[in-house]
Amino acid sequence: MATTYPGTPSSEIGHVLEEISGEFGLYFEYSTNEKVAVETAAAAAASGLRSFVFMKHVGVNVASDPLVSLGYVGVRAGMVVLSADDPSLHSSQNEQDNRHYATLANLPMLEPSTPAEAKEMTIAAFGLSERLQCPVFLRTTTRVNHARGVVPLGRSKEPVKEGHFEKDMARFVPVPALARQMRLRQLERNRQAAEISEACEFNFIEGKGDIGVVTSGVAYTYAKEFLTDVSILKLGMTNPLPEKRIVDFMMRKKRVVVLEELDPYLEDAVLRTVGQKCIKAEVVGKRSGHLPFAFEYSPDTLSALQGKVGLTEHKRPVKQPSIALPSRPPVLCAGCPHRATFYAVRKALGGRDAVISSDIGCYTLGLNPPMNMADFLLCMGSSVGAAGGFAEATDQKVIAFIGDSTLFHSGIPGVVNAVFNDHRYVLIVLDNRTTAMTGHQPNPGTGRGGARSTEPVEIEPLVRGCGVESVRTIDPYDVRATTTAVKEALEKDQLSVIIAKRACPLAVKKKGGEGAKVCVVDPERCTLCETCVSRFACPAMRVNGEKAFIEATVCTGCGACVHICPKGAIGVME
């Protein structure tokens, strides 16, 4: 069994598993959130079925509750939990170092450096999980997940397709009296795992000399290629760490550089062993002030080690010209229904102040001008809970945005809370019928397709069932009707939910639908007031001399701009 909730940089695993699951007899599902994904996979592993659960780093926060208990309860068949961390926050709200979860939950951890090693370690992780009867944490980062490399393939084993749950209360029910015994067994298991780590083939030494490097993850590849005359202790099993091997390594070195991204996880362990064993080697890393804590490393990071370790020669950069290039941040796509909704909300507010509580999805891009539609954001589902807080704590109007997938993920408890505690604000569900940002995965609102197809969970009856009285569904492409709906909701002194329902045009295009229409500007009527390019800012809108025009290769023919042109100069052509 494999389960997940999509999130960059882990989403591609799901794309592949979804495609091959039928052929390989694998049960694969997109779960409603990471917590449910871990619980589902845990039950399979407890029933003797190997299971794999994967998510982005912040997804592990959501899943942390069952994960820490799983560290007590354990599994029968192998279970691997993959965390895809995102140093440099390429697609995330933080760059937390999830290696701490392995120590927090007392789970053995493997940390690959390359795609080929990721494959070897995943296989090894299942074996290790079965040997120790607990899940194994596989910690990856963007530069491993979004890397390509040559991966030698083996043969897959015939999978066990059906499990059976043998009841064993002392193992699987952590009530206090039983959990105390589990805790002691966990500590014993940690001791066994430490012995395994000492002999683990993924922990090895390369090169000779009295200058050493201790490293893990993708940082190893930089050390291997761009440092000279060093002896590298490459750590692949990083919880528990092979302390004896580290001590042995440190004792033979004059100086040791600890090279790892994000937190000084290895470095603090090295410093502790150095302290405990009174080893004299100099330790160079983040704690010594040489290497940065923040953001991903690259070959260039190593220049901070000048004078401490041998560096390969680099070519000299060309003289950089002083030309100013325009920035190119990501934007909402042409035809994006979120743009139409945001425009309608701006129009409905008409200059009035409102706190905009945003959430995780494509619509977070609404923070940019000209929409400026994000004032506060924490995490998946936070817009709903936070909106209640703003409504209680301030006298400002409050509008919350949340996507369909995010609402199912963790927005619903916030809705129930608002009903229960009488929080009064406007919640706009941006229902684009898919999980767009991560690559158009299905969600409960779409139902799942394929052999196990299910009916969609409809949002309107769901929120009505939560007790919300003011609920309406609109089509955001009808900008006028949307503006009216938002205006009316803002007037009400109660919780109002507006569901802006319209499929993501990229998803529609992927399925081969629509695309026959295109919007055009009538140059006779256009006065170049720039409402379309400056306020609506659809990427298909352009200016050519004195007139606006619409780039036909970019336009999706959604027709939302027809409503926003003050001169009525825009029409839709078949």
Add this chain to the structure above:
Amino acid sequence: MKCSVLIVGVGGQGVLLASRVLGEAAMRSGYDVVASEVHGMAQRGGSVSSMVRFGEGVVSPLIDSAGADVVLGFEPSESCRALPYANSGTTIITDVNPILPASVVRGDEVYPSVDSIAEAMSSSGLRLIQIDAVGEAEKAGSRLAANAVLLGALAGSGVTPLPMVVVRESLLSNVRAKHRDMNGQAFDSGVALAKTAMNRFRRP
């Protein structure tokens, strides 16, 4: 021998496909190969880059500053943005057709002239090959084949050790059957353009 190729462009232009094609071509040619890219939030019309490195002992997925042997640029301002990765021996192969960012369309920022961008790149002393990839792609059947023109130009320039026919095969195996003829034609026109350009460089 190690070779580092930096591919840059705008989300949706086919940068990731080009990186995949090049990586596979390097693998088929018997090299160690590592490629790295960023997608997700970065994709929606923003700058996109991908790094492909191949040769003996290549393990780092990232190119060091000034470490690119070739920059393959799908858009002129994005090619120019890649200059910190260029050294005096770098070849930049770039399309000449600008894609204006939203801030420029809105009038908040200015897009410099393509000539001034080219001037900025070539003033740094490297080899600059400018081609109208979109124009050639349109001749082949669709502007969407511009990435095939650029891959052809890269293969035809001879600045990497990858055999042209291997890159071509790798490209065709990565596109749908119905688009193969068009991509083949686009690739070949890129090869021809690059050969002409390289001949110019060779003249005294």
